[in-house]
Amino acid sequence: MNLAGEHILTVEQFDLPQLERLFEVTDRMLPYARRQRTTRVLEGAVLGNLFFEPSTRSRLSFGAAFNRLGGHVSETTGFAFSSMAKGESIYDTSRVVSGYVDTLVVRHPEEGAVSEFAAATNVPVVNGGDGPGEHPTQALLDLYTLCRERGLRPGGVGGATVAFVGDLRYGRTVHSLTKLLALEDTLRFVCVAPPVLQIPDDLAASLRQRGHRVDITDDLAEGIREADVVYTTRIQQERIPEDVSISGYQDRFRIDAALYERVCRPGTTLMHPLPRDSRTGRSELADDLNLHPELAIFRQTDNGIPVRMALFALVLDVADQVDDTARDVAWHHPARIGVADTRTVLS
Structure with missing residues (x-):
């Protein structure tokens, strides 16, 4: 077109x-x-x-x-x-x-x-x-960044493991990027979130129908352990219904340098659409990663x-x-x- x-x-x-x-x-x-x-x-x-x-x-x-x-x-x-x-x-x-x-x-x-x-x-x-x-243009720049960071081109991302962490239900950047990645050959999507913020069922079903593997978990360490790319998001508090409680979830899905070194593969790319929430107890991507060579958020x-x-x-x-x-x-x-x-x- x-x-x-x-x-x-x-x-x-x-x-x-x-x-x-x-x-x-x-x-x-x-x-x-x-x-x-x-x-x-x-x-x-x-x-x-x-x-x-x-x-x-x-x-x-x-x-x-x-x-x-x-x-x-x-x-x-x-x-x-x-x-x-x-x-x-x-x-x-x-x-x-x-x-x-x-x-x-x-x-x-x-x-x-x-x-x-x-x-x-x-x-x-x-x-x-x-x-x-x-948020289509965010997804386009996210995919462009993923490709540049991994030395790939559209159509060549198949076989990768991409972990999405955080608010996957209300985060529109996740929805758009997964739809773009769905165009690729078989991928493994690992969706890391508490149940109330997990990826919508219809989106997960659509990915599976396209032949992709979709794993659902609320275990952060296990979810990112085999990832080539980790895409984390802040909790979209402005979009979450008042009757949905997210108390205590922020710290459970926080990635810092110690966790990265302990569980991630060498060379795992870290992405985030920004803004990241840097307030105490809410930081989903810690400041101690700012000098890490695989932190792609500002290049992104x-x-x-x-x-x-x-x-x-x-x-x-x-x-x-x-x-x-x-x-x-x-x-x-x-x-x-x-x-x-x-x-x-x-x-």
């Missing part, structure tokens, strides 16, 4: 050849994402960034990706600062804003709401997260820029024109972004 002009609402739109095409374009975006080169391919284009739910990484990442292609970003955050606070419908909001911009990114707390935005417009709409539903979030750049370039049909206006940047940029980075080299 050609992505030009298409809405990006779910990972179920993608097949392996499309993922390979997306990742090939993403690779070509790396010099621009890493501040080595600049392009004006989207000069004059406007992105509408509509975030009706709190966000740091996704909102800034979408905006930075569009900016690095030469485009301009207009945005609004929260219901209080939009006309929805006056009773305006999703349909009207979408139709009105579409008259101002060339593409829309929408995050909304209600599952299915982003699809309602898309149904009202021919301007491409990208799902930036819809409640407990999906950095990869959000080139992946989203590639997606915008494909949706707006300029992927093969990016280099036409390219030039080297003139400003200073550091060789490594974080003071503790051991792998991310920008130049």
Whole structure:
């Protein structure tokens, strides 16, 4: 499928050849994402960034990706600062804003709401997260990161063991990534969570129907012992129903350096979609892993820029024109972004 002009609402739109095409374009975006080169391919284009739910990484990442292609970003955050606070419908909001911009990114707390935005417009709409539903671009950057960390390409991940740890029921990033990984040949999914936060039954059944092995456990050490990749998430407290108790679960699913060294295979990749909860008694991925070479979480979030750049370039049909206006940047940029980075080299 050609992505030009298409809405990006779910990972179920993608097949392996499309993922390979997306990742090939993403690779070509790396010099621009890493501040080595600049392009004006989207000069004059406007992105509408509509975030009706709190966000740091996704909102800034979408905006930075569009900016690095030469485009301009207009945005609004929260219901209080939009006309929805006056009773305006999703349909009207979408139709009105579409008259101002060339593409829309929408995050909304209600599952299915982003699809309602898309149904009202021919301007491409990208799902930036819809409640407990999906977060397709997060899954795309997660898979891109997994492939880069393991030296793989789409279609070559089969045979791996991936452990998902934490809130697997309400964590939409888990839902989206498992659906992408389901496209691969036989994988082993190890789902590590307490029963009330375990992966939804229908999603586990779908993975099994595709021929994958799905193991369910609440034993953290055993769950990650044979994993090639461990993908952990925070507990989504803002989405959990009031009648569901999670008291005492946080510390039981905490990965720190001692646990990693004791039970994980050498070279096991650690991933997390962020934010991680660093508060005492809630930290699911401890700070003492910050210098660990297999901690991929910051490389993972950095990869959000080139992946989203590639997606915008494909949706707006300029992927093969990016280099036409390219030039080297003139400003200073550091060789490594974080003071503790051991792998991310920008130049």
